[in-house]
Amino acid sequence: MSTYTNEQVAHLVEGTLDWETTFRMLSMPKDNSRFKQYVEALQKKVSFKDRIVLPLGPHLYIVQTDRKQWVTKCDCGHEFCDYRENWKMHAHIYVRDTEEAMTEVYPKLMAPDTQWQVYREYYCPSCGALHDVEAPTPWYPVIHDFEPDIEAFYKEWVNLPVPERAA
Amino acid sequence: MNMMTPNETGFADLLKNGQTLKQFRDGIIERTQKTGHYNGLEKLELRDADPIGYEKLFSKLRGGLVHARETAKKIAASPIVEQEGELCFTLYNAVGDCVLTSTGIIIHVGTMGAAIKYMIENNWEANPGINPGDMFTNNDCSIGNVHPCDIATIVPIFWEDRLIGWVGGVTHVIDTGAVTPGSMSTGQTQRFGDGYMITCRKTGVNDTPLRDWLHESQRSVRTPKYWILDEKTRIAGCHMIRELVEEVIRADGIEAYEKFAYEVIEEGRRGLQSRIKAMTLPGKYRKVSFVDVPYKHEDVQVSNAFAKLDSIMHSPCEMTIKGDGKWRLDFEGASRWGWHTFNAHQVAFTSGIWVMMCQTLVPTQRINDGAYFATEFRLPKGTWCNPDDRRTGHAYAWHFLVSGWAALWRGLSQAYFSRGYLEEVNAGNANTSNWLQGGGINQDGEIHAVNSFEASSCGTGACAVKDGLNHAAAIWNPEGDMGDIEIWEMAEPLLYMGRNVKANSGGYGKYRGGCGFETLRMVWNAQDWTMFFMGNGFMNSDWGLMGGYPSATGYRFEAHKTGLERRIANGESLPLGGDIDPSAPTYEHNIDATAQVKRDKQCMTTEDCYANHDLYLNYLRGGPGFGDPIDREPAAIEKDLNERFLLPEYAGKVYGAVFSQDAKGTYTVDAAKTRARRAEMRKERLARAVPVREWMKEERERILNKHASTAVQHMFATSFALSEKFTKQFKDFWNLPADWMVSEDELGVPSYGSKHRMDLSLMPDVTTVVQVEE
Ligand SMILES: [Zn+2]
Numbered sequence: 001m002s003t004y005t006n007e008q009v010a011h012l013v014e015g016t017l018d019w020e021t022t023f024r025m026l027s028m029p030k031d032n033s034r035f036k037q038y039v040e041a042l043q044k045k046v047s048f049k050d051r052i053v054l055p056l057g058p059h060l061y062i063v064q065t066d067r068k069q070w071v072t073k074c075d076c077g078h079e080f081c082d083y084r085e086n087w088k089m090h091a092h093i094y095v096r097d098t099e100e101a102m103t104e105v106y107p108k109l110m111a112p113d114t115q116w117q118v119y120r121e122y123y124c125p126s127c128g129a130l131h132d133v134e135a136p137t138p139w140y141p142v143i144h145d146f147e148p149d150i151e152a153f154y155k156e157w158v159n160l161p162v163p164e165r166a167a
Numbered sequence: 168m169n170m171m172t173p174n175e176t177g178f179a180d181l182l183k184n185g186q187t188l189k190q191f192r193d194g195i196i197e198r199t200q201k202t203g204h205y206n207g208l209e210k211l212e213l214r215d216a217d218p219i220g221y222e223k224l225f226s227k228l229r230g231g232l233v234h235a236r237e238t239a240k241k242i243a244a245s246p247i248v249e250q251e252g253e254l255c256f257t258l259y260n261a262v263g264d265c266v267l268t269s270t271g272i273i274i275h276v277g278t279m280g281a282a283i284k285y286m287i288e289n290n291w292e293a294n295p296g297i298n299p300g301d302m303f304t305n306n307d308c309s310i311g312n313v314h315p316c317d318i319a320t321i322v323p324i325f326w327e328d329r330l331i332g333w334v335g336g337v338t339h340v341i342d343t344g345a346v347t348p349g350s351m352s353t354g355q356t357q358r359f360g361d362g363y364m365i366t367c368r369k370t371g372v373n374d375t376p377l378r379d380w381l382h383e384s385q386r387s388v389r390t391p392k393y394w395i396l397d398e399k400t401r402i403a404g405c406h407m408i409r410e411l412v413e414e415v416i417r418a419d420g421i422e423a424y425e426k427f428a429y430e431v432i433e434e435g436r437r438g439l440q441s442r443i444k445a446m447t448l449p450g451k452y453r454k455v456s457f458v459d460v461p462y463k464h465e466d467v468q469v470s471n472a473f474a475k476l477d478s479i480m481h482s483p484c485e486m487t488i489k490g491d492g493k494w495r496l497d498f499e500g501a502s503r504w505g506w507h508t509f510n511a512h513q514v515a516f517t518s519g520i521w522v523m524m525c526q527t528l529v530p531t532q533r534i535n536d537g538a539y540f541a542t543e544f545r546l547p548k549g550t551w552c553n554p555d556d557r558r559t560g561h562a563y564a565w566h567f568l569v570s571g572w573a574a575l576w577r578g579l580s581q582a583y584f585s586r587g588y589l590e591e592v593n594a595g596n597a598n599t600s601n602w603l604q605g606g607g608i609n610q611d612g613e614i615h616a617v618n619s620f621e622a623s624s625c626g627t628g629a630c631a632v633k634d635g636l637n638h639a640a641a642i643w644n645p646e647g648d649m650g651d652i653e654i655w656e657m658a659e660p661l662l663y664m665g666r667n668v669k670a671n672s673g674g675y676g677k678y679r680g681g682c683g684f685e686t687l688r689m690v691w692n693a694q695d696w697t698m699f700f701m702g703n704g705f706m707n708s709d710w711g712l713m714g715g716y717p718s719a720t721g722y723r724f725e726a727h728k729t730g731l732e733r734r735i736a737n738g739e740s741l742p743l744g745g746d747i748d749p750s751a752p753t754y755e756h757n758i759d760a761t762a763q764v765k766r767d768k769q770c771m772t773t774e775d776c777y778a779n780h781d782l783y784l785n786y787l788r789g790g791p792g793f794g795d796p797i798d799r800e801p802a803a804i805e806k807d808l809n810e811r812f813l814l815p816e817y818a819g820k821v822y823g824a825v826f827s828q829d830a831k832g833t834y835t836v837d838a839a840k841t842r843a844r845r846a847e848m849r850k851e852r853l854a855r856a857v858p859v860r861e862w863m864k865e866e867r868e869r870i871l872n873k874h875a876s877t878a879v880q881h882m883f884a885t886s887f888a889l890s891e892k893f894t895k896q897f898k899d900f901w902n903l904p905a906d907w908m909v910s911e912d913e914l915g916v917p918s919y920g921s922k923h924r925m926d927l928s929l930m931p932d933v934t935t936v937v938q939v940e941e
Contacts, residue, residue: 012589015632015678022632025590030445038587054585057713058631058677058794092856105821107671107814108750109722113705113768115876116459116479119717123856128849130714130795135707137457137479137879139870141900142859146581148450152490157444 002028009037013045035158048077053163054150059129060087062150068166070150076127086144091122091131097138179292181330182261188287188330192262205264205433205540213426214434224419224427225267229532231411232256232269239404245341245393246658247350248400250650251620253339256404258412259283260332260428265536267431272317272339272644273525273534277518279319279335280536281311281936286367288934295369299325302371302402304380306343307364308561309927310935311514315343315362315562316350316618320370320401324409326421332428334408336401341618342389342606343562346470347774348616349604351563353467353701354773356474356506361562363387374406389606389616435537442529443541444492446591447582452486454574458567458598459706459771459878460507466765466772473919474506479706479882480551482571483893486578495543496520496575500893501550503885506919508562513553513939515564516571517544519643523572526645527579527593539938548941549889549924556924563701569599569642570708573791576628577712584713589631594674594712594791596642597625597683600702601721601770603661603785605777607696610660617659617698619785623647626673626681626789629715634803635681635790637668637812649684660693661783665744669719669786670814675821676715676792677799682812683718683789685745687754689731690781697774698783700725704770715792716821721770722749724784730759731780746784748814754782797823797845801836808834823848867901877914884911888921 002024004012011017012025025031039052042061046052050063050073059075062083072080072087080087096102096119102111105119112118112135120134120142134143154162182191198207214221236256243249255271263283265276282305291297303321306312312319319337323330340350343362347354355361363384370380376398384398385391416424458480462469469475481502487495504510511519517539525534546553551567573595583591599622609615623644627635641647652663664687673680690696700723707717724746734741734757742754755764777783804824807813815834818824825840869875887894887909898907911918928935 009587012587012632017632022590025588030588032445034587055587056581056585058798060713089859091859092853093859093862094852094856095862103750105675105716105817106719107748107817109766109768110671110719110749112707112720115705116878117457117706121852121856122859123852125853125858128852130797130852132714133711133716135457135710135717136455137481137882138875139866139879139883139901140455141897142863143453143455145454146450146452146585148448148585149490150450152449156490157449 003031003033004037006037006040009034010041013038013041032158036160046075048073051163054148056146057131059124060131064163064165068164070165074124074127074129076124076129078124078126084147086142088122088132088142092125094121094123095119096121177293179296181292181297183329188262188292189290192284192287195262199540205436205537206429208430208433211430211434213423213430220419220423221427224415224423225431227415228258228411229267232258232267232408235404235407235411236269236271238407239336239400242396242403243338243400244396246650246654247341247618247620248338248397250654251623251644251648252646253620253644254337254400256334256336256408258332258334258408261330263287263333264432266332266428267535270646272337272522274313274519274522274643275317275319275335275337276521276534276536277514277539278311278313278317279321279337281514281938282319282321282367283333284936285310288936291367297323297330298372299323300373301369302376303367304365304370305367307366308361308512308564309358309557310366311512313511313515313519313561314351314564315345315364316340318397318401320398320405322405322409324412326416331421331425332412334405336404338397338401340388340397341393342616344388345562347699348389348606348697349618351508351602351618351701352604353508353563353699353771354469355508355560355562356469356471357558357560359558361508361560389614432535432537432540435533435535436540437537438533439529439538439541440492443488443494446528446586446588447488447579448586449488449490452578452581453483454577455481455483456570456574456708456710457481457706458509458570458708459703460505460509461705461769461771462507464769466769466775468773471506473917476881476916477878478505479878480509480567480570481882481886482567482574484571484574484578486575488582493541493543495545497545498550498552499545499547500886500890501547501552502882503549503889503920504551504554504556504559508560509551509564509566510554510559510561511552511564511568512561513546515568516546516552517939519568520572522645523575523642527576527591544939546939546941547889553939553941555926556920557927557930565599565643566701569596572642573709577710580712584631592631592712592793594628594635594676594680594715594793595709596628597718597788597790598703598708598721599625599641599643600788601785602701603688603698603783604701605696605698605774608694610692619655619659621649621686621785622787624649624684625787626683626718628790629674629676629678629680629793631678631793634678635673637682638684638787639681660691660696661688662691663687664689664742664782667745668812669745669789670747670812671817672719672789674709674711674716674718674790674792675796676711677794677796678792679799680718680790680792683787685784685786687742688783688785690777690779693779696777698777699772699774700770702770702788704768709791711791712793714795716796718789718791720768721786721788722768723765723770723772724754725765726754726758726782727763727778728759729762729780729782742782747811758782796821797848801838801841805834805836870901870903871907873909877916880909881911881914881916884909884914
C-alpha cells in the first residue's frame, strides 16, 4: 500500500499535487490513513475552530461545535442545521426557470427547456457560496443527497475514535 | 419412413453427474443464498493451497481473453468493431456465471450469462440439444440483451464429453434490419420494429454455421458484408478461447480449472466488498436523473398514434452502503417503460453497471459475476429498467442506462470526496450523443446503413482536483476512440467540413467538465439517403457536483437545399469548422439564404431525406462540472478562452473573470479584478435568492394548481402509479392534501400501456430468469 506525506495530501486538497503522485494515488491501492491526513489538512485551512467530523463539499462540512453538537457548516462559519437534516432546506435558492435565466449561463439552445427541467442553485445565506446545483423537473422535492453513517465509518472502517456528540 | 432420432429429447447428462444443468444451477444458487458466499465457498481451497498457481491460471486465462479479442478484432470490417473496439469475449462456468472477461464493452459479462441461464432454465439441453461444436446466437432483449445490435455467439466448452463451461463473444453490428437503419434507431416503438431478433438459436454445429442461418440472417439486415465478418470475428474469438481453456486444462488439470472457475467468482465477490470498504463510506446516498423523450414533434414519425407524446424518464436511485461493505441499489419511484426504444431489461442494468464501475470502483482485470453477487439490486417491475410487457422496444437502451448511472457517479463521488480520495471524484459522464445514423445507397452504390461512433469520445466529468477530459470517452466503452476522419469518410458518404472542440459544452465549475466536440458533415455521392438525430435536447441527464453545473444540453442543426454544389464550383464561401456560438450562428451565412435550416432542441428525430450537399451537425456532448465556478483559477479560464473552449461572454457571466484581448486575439484574465468581481457576484447571488422554505411555498402552490408541462406531469403520474412509496414521499414533502393526485387519464395524452400489460413470463413454456428484487 502506498502512503503519502501530509504535504502531499495538502497539495491534493489545493489541487496542486504533481501528476506523478496523483497518478500513483489513482493506480495504487488506497491508503487508509488518507482520511485522517485529509481532515487535518482541511482543519488547517478553515477559519473556524470547530472540529471537522466529515467534509461534505469544497466549502461544506459536518463539524463538532464547542457544545459537542454535530452540525452542517459552511467554511465561512455559517451554520445550516443538525447534521442529520438536509442542509439545503436551510440554504437560499435561485431557480433558473425561464429561458432568460438559462441563457445567462449557457448559449442559446445549449441549456434545458425550462418547461422540462430547471436549475436550482443553493447558496450559503451568509457568503453566497454555491454549494450545489440541482437539475430536476419542476415539482421535484428537494433531494436529501447524503446521510452518512459516521459512527460506523470511524469505528469500523478507518479505526479512529468517533468524535464526541452531545445527545 | 420418417424415423425419429432419439437424441432430440430426454436427459442429456451433460455434466456427467446425473443432474440437469438447471438442478446444478439451483444448487449453486441455494448454497450462495445460504452462506452468503458464491457456491458456498467459505474457503478458497485452490487459491489458499497454491496462490501462485492460482494467479498463473488467472493470468493465462485473462491474457488469452484479451489476446483473442485483439486478434479477432482484425477480422471485422465494421469500423464500430475494428476502430472503436465494440466487442468483448467472456468465459463462463457451466451455469453461465462469468469467470473472466476480456477488455471492451464488458456490459456483456451478464447479458451473455443471462442467455446461457435462459437456455439452462428452458431445458435447451433436451431440445435443441447442447453438443461439442455447437454455436448459439442471441440478441433477444427480453431475456437480457441490452439492445438488438449486440449480437452474441455462445459456444459450449466440453472436456472429455462433459460440459465444463461456455465462451461468449459479442460485437455491436451496424444494422439489425430494424424499421429504420442504423443499429440503434428511433423509428420503431416496439420490439416488433426493433429488427432481427434471435433467441439463443442454435446457429452452428461441428464448428460450422448452419446454412439456413447464414442465408436468413444476412438478408435480414441492411449490411450483410459487415454482418458476416462480424460473425466470423465472434466465432474466431470463441474458438481461440475454447482452445485456450483446453490448453490450460492439459497443463494444469481439469480439477484445478474447475475449482478456479468457481473460486474466482467468490474472490470477485469479496473483492468488490473490500473495494467498497477501502474507498467509500457507509450511509445512504440519493441521486436522480432524467431523460427527455420528445416524441410529439412532427419530425418524430412513428407508426403508432399512441407513441406520439412528450414524456420523461425518471431514474431516482437510493444507494445504501452497509457497514460490512455490501451495497444496495434501489430504483423505487422510477417511471414506467414507454413506446420508444430506450427501455432496458433488468440484466442490461445489472450487468451494464460494471462497465461503469470498472472505470471507478473496480478498475481491475478482476471483473466477473462476483461483483453481481456482492450487490443487491432492486428494480421495480414495470419501470423503464424492468419492463413488464413483452412488446417493449430496446434499440437504444443505453440512452436511459447511461443517464441512470450518471446518478451513481455522483453518489460514489460524494463518498470519495468525504473520505479524501479526491483523485477518484467524477462529477458524472456525458450523455453520450448525438448518434448520427441513417442509410440509403452509399458512395459504392450499395444499400448501406451508418451509425457513427464518434459518440464514444464525449467529454468526461470533472474531478475534484482537475478538469474532465475533452472529447475522450464514453461510459459504455472504457476504451472508446473517436475514430479517424479518413475511416469514417470511407464508411459513410459524408464528408467532414469541420471537426473541433465544442465551446461551452463542458459543465462549468471550479474544475469544468471535459468539452465534447462537433463535426459538420456534408452528404456526398449518396443516393436516396436518410439520416436522423438521437440525443438529449430539452433536458440534461448529467448534473454537476458540489456546485458545478450540468454539461450543456444538445441541439440540432441540419440544412437542405444549401447551394453548396454551386458554391464549391464557384469558389464561394463555405460553412467550415465549428458552430462556435449558436447564439450568433455563422453556418447560415455560408450557404444559400434560401436553404432550409432546422436549428432547434428537437434532438430526437426519425429517418429524414438528405440530398447530396445537405449538412448535418454531429455534436457530441461534454461532461458535468465540479465545485463553484467562481473558485476556478483565473489561469484556467484564460487557457479556456485562448483555446476557444469557452465563449468570452460566459467567462464573465459564469466565472466572474475580468479579462482583455490583445491585438493578436490573445486573452488575459486580470486576477485582482476577477477577485473583486467575484465578491460582487456573491452579493448578486444573495440578492436574487430566497430562503428555500419560502420558495417551497410558491412551488407547492404550482403543484396544487397542477401548473407544469404535460411531460412533467406525465412523468410523475407514471412513477406514482408504480410506487406508493414514492407517491407518499412526494406528498409528504410538499405537504399535499390526501386527495391530491396526478393520473395519466387526466392529461389528455395517449396512455396505452398504463393499465393493460403482458409480461414475457406469461407466454407458454417460457421460464424467465429473474436476477433482481422486483
Ligand atoms: Zn458561507
